[in-house]
Amino acid sequence: MKKFLLNTLAISVLFIGFISITVLLLNNHISKKAIYPLNGADQYLILGHSHPQCAYDDSIIHGYKNVASGGESYFFTYYKSLLLLKNSSPIKGVFIEFTNNQIESSMNDWIWGDKYLNERYPYYSPYIEKSDLKFLISKNSHFFSQTIPISIKKNTLYTLANKFDYTRLGGYTPVYKSKTDSFLRVFDTLKTTIDTTISYHHISYLKKLIALFQEKNIKVFLIRSPQHKKYNGYYNEKKFIEILKNHFDTIPFLDFSSFPLKNSEFADLEHLNKNGSMIFSSWFYEKIAFSPILQNNNQDTIEDFIKREIELGTLRLTSHD
Amino acid sequence: MLFNSLSFAIFFPIVFLIYWFVTGKSTKWQNILLLIASYYFYACWDWRFLFLLMFSTFLDYFTGLKISNAKSIWSSKFWLWLSIIVNVGFLAVFKYYNFFILSFTEALSNFGFKINPFTINVILPVGISFYTFHGLSYIIDIYKKRIKAETNFIDYSVFVSFFPLLVAGPIERATHLLPQIKSARKFTYERAADGMRQILGGLFKKIVIADLCAEYANIIFENPGEHTASTLLLGAIFFAFQIYGDFSGYSDIALGTARLLGFDLLRNFAYPYFSRDIAEFWRRWHISLSTWFRDYLYIPLGGSRVTTFIKVRNTFIIFLVSGFWHGANWTFIVWGLLNALYILPSIVFNTNRINLDIVATGKYLPSFSELFKIVLTFLLTTLAWIFFRSETVGQAIHYLTSIFDSSLISIPRIAEDQPIMIFVPLCLAFIMLIAEWIGREGPFMLYSMHKIRIRGIRWIIYLTITTAIYLSQGKAQAFIYFQF
Numbered sequence: 001m002k003k004f005l006l007n008t009l010a011i012s013v014l015f016i017g018f019i020s021i022t023v024l025l026l027n028n029h030i031s032k033k034a035i036y037p038l039n040g041a042d043q044y045l046i047l048g049h050s051h052p053q054c055a056y057d058d059s060i061i062h063g064y065k066n067v068a069s070g071g072e073s074y075f076f077t078y079y080k081s082l083l084l085l086k087n088s089s090p091i092k093g094v095f096i097e098f099t100n101n102q103i104e105s106s107m108n109d110w111i112w113g114d115k116y117l118n119e120r121y122p123y124y125s126p127y128i129e130k131s132d133l134k135f136l137i138s139k140n141s142h143f144f145s146q147t148i149p150i151s152i153k154k155n156t157l158y159t160l161a162n163k164f165d166y167t168r169l170g171g172y173t174p175v176y177k178s179k180t181d182s183f184l185r186v187f188d189t190l191k192t193t194i195d196t197t198i199s200y201h202h203i204s205y206l207k208k209l210i211a212l213f214q215e216k217n218i219k220v221f222l223i224r225s226p227q228h229k230k231y232n233g234y235y236n237e238k239k240f241i242e243i244l245k246n247h248f249d250t251i252p253f254l255d256f257s258s259f260p261l262k263n264s265e266f267a268d269l270e271h272l273n274k275n276g277s278m279i280f281s282s283w284f285y286e287k288i289a290f291s292p293i294l295q296n297n298n299q300d301t302i303e304d305f306i307k308r309e310i311e312l313g314t315l316r317l318t319s320h321d
Numbered sequence: 322m323l324f325n326s327l328s329f330a331i332f333f334p335i336v337f338l339i340y341w342f343v344t345g346k347s348t349k350w351q352n353i354l355l356l357i358a359s360y361y362f363y364a365c366w367d368w369r370f371l372f373l374l375m376f377s378t379f380l381d382y383f384t385g386l387k388i389s390n391a392k393s394i395w396s397s398k399f400w401l402w403l404s405i406i407v408n409v410g411f412l413a414v415f416k417y418y419n420f421f422i423l424s425f426t427e428a429l430s431n432f433g434f435k436i437n438p439f440t441i442n443v444i445l446p447v448g449i450s451f452y453t454f455h456g457l458s459y460i461i462d463i464y465k466k467r468i469k470a471e472t473n474f475i476d477y478s479v480f481v482s483f484f485p486l487l488v489a490g491p492i493e494r495a496t497h498l499l500p501q502i503k504s505a506r507k508f509t510y511e512r513a514a515d516g517m518r519q520i521l522g523g524l525f526k527k528i529v530i531a532d533l534c535a536e537y538a539n540i541i542f543e544n545p546g547e548h549t550a551s552t553l554l555l556g557a558i559f560f561a562f563q564i565y566g567d568f569s570g571y572s573d574i575a576l577g578t579a580r581l582l583g584f585d586l587l588r589n590f591a592y593p594y595f596s597r598d599i600a601e602f603w604r605r606w607h608i609s610l611s612t613w614f615r616d617y618l619y620i621p622l623g624g625s626r627v628t629t630f631i632k633v634r635n636t637f638i639i640f641l642v643s644g645f646w647h648g649a650n651w652t653f654i655v656w657g658l659l660n661a662l663y664i665l666p667s668i669v670f671n672t673n674r675i676n677l678d679i680v681a682t683g684k685y686l687p688s689f690s691e692l693f694k695i696v697l698t699f700l701l702t703t704l705a706w707i708f709f710r711s712e713t714v715g716q717a718i719h720y721l722t723s724i725f726d727s728s729l730i731s732i733p734r735i736a737e738d739q740p741i742m743i744f745v746p747l748c749l750a751f752i753m754l755i756a757e758w759i760g761r762e763g764p765f766m767l768y769s770m771h772k773i774r775i776r777g778i779r780w781i782i783y784l785t786i787t788t789a790i791y792l793s794q795g796k797a798q799a800f801i802y803f804q805f
Binding site: 014015018145146153 | 784787788
């Protein structure tokens, strides 16, 4: 028995040692090489989940780079930002999506849920800070143990293929369909999931993300992309405003949620389609992108600005039909 | 709790250490520990079905004693049939009720009668087919006076619910396992090392081969219309390796785990893909089920000492029941009948027992003739697996006929951007076959590893296999045979 246990222990130690060394070597190599490359002309970044990913067409908004990614929590946006900041080109400002569904407790799943960990952790594993690593393990130790081999496998393949360009982890994604009318037809029968609990973890990672940019003297804006007025995520609007005021009072909030668009310009009730993003991006480029109002921290200014735009007819007066 | 899960990796070492270090000096306490561990293991799936398992155990224990003590043949028969009816009844209700009622309704609707069938919405208790067969063999063996009824309820309960074999076999016999449960177990290094090697090989087959082949087989079988004939054939081959890796991998882990606890379970697989004919394949595939059917169905029906016509009839009955045992679906029945058709010529010409030895014994490579027979047998079984994998018989026939198309002579592919990836599981399966070929004279794939004298080389191989298993794992995939 003693010989058996000693041999089993020795092989286990050798195996753990081999895996640990492999992880260390891979992480060290990748963290030196990997980058989310930016064009030298990109001065502003758009970060967040699928709402900005579908709304900001950066081929129209020159000087802006949309790096948002569907289903991305602030936890992973933080690590993506570290890769973005490796670029030598200076970044003047970042626009971070902050909308109603990003305060819901379902965001916890976006941080440590099986599916999201599986998808995102391997890419960022070389950079994850020890405290965050402990946090992930404490929240989902079971699945976390399975993401390590997935990370080793993926990172080994990327290293062998010399694929260190992380642009695949985000970017403007046009949607060519509109299902808004069909959604509205069944709207009354749709059951809205009311999630009154808040993900304070997600909010704290947004703070960490903001602090990262502010340390580098990069101007931070919170944005809310256009949403249909019947978007069911508005149920927590009161709480949303409260969190905005209590936690992010000093950060300018540019609220484009009521930007007037037709049903056919939405992909669904919360995402713009290609047509919608063209209209919105053109307007954004013309009126906001390099506007002096970005220098002003006062939220009232941007709201007045949008109202004035509507009054002047620069923005179409047709509201959601 | 799956064998390939973290929970089992924690559960088993705890049981192992308590078993040898705490209860090691008392067989009675070891058996109590095994029973508690087995019930916990089973309850991890669905604790409610634990009561069914306990009831089935008690019924067979009780009827076993009654048969043993019966004073007349009629009394003995009564208890035998009571046990058979209740055991098969449970199986029928949980596994086959909906199938029968829906098939009956469909048949009636063909004659213009429409009825609203009463179906039951209940999940299949995991392992019911296996532990029911355990109980049946025990009762029949007592009735046939092959064994005496077990008087110790704990020992009998361990026989039925021993966790390594509880959910997917091998289907043990009381004559083989009960004496081991009753006698003292001694830990030996050689046996434990063999157990570890067998577990390692089983995990490799399951996680590296079966789970990877499953990914591709699923893609191809889900939309067969989108693929070329060569891709469809490859899909069927992937499934052939998936089911083999999955089930023989499970069996290896079960046998290896039992070895670590001092038990030798019945062998379930003996390198079936090296078979030179279908009869040999069925002597090497799911051996514990094949021999169960042989002993409790084929031989009572007359066995092989009957006319050729009766032999053919018996063979069809065995394969029909075997197909039906696998699941309540016509696909399994057709799969069984197709195998019966394959084996038919060897029954008629009495050539079903010509390949009883191990192929190419003492040689490095098979002869050309042997290789041809092996490939042919593999292709025939692979085509039969299409019925096993498909959702309906219609889908299977469509899949099968689509293989025989001009696009069979083309390079198979799934994803346009990664044409090479499709061959990765094939290469890994080929590596497994090479390892099996080298070890084919031993009881399991890595058995002959102990013959490598240099410990360093042995350990490098173990570490390589362990790393391959570790890197291949994603979310733990259930074993296919759990559904049976």
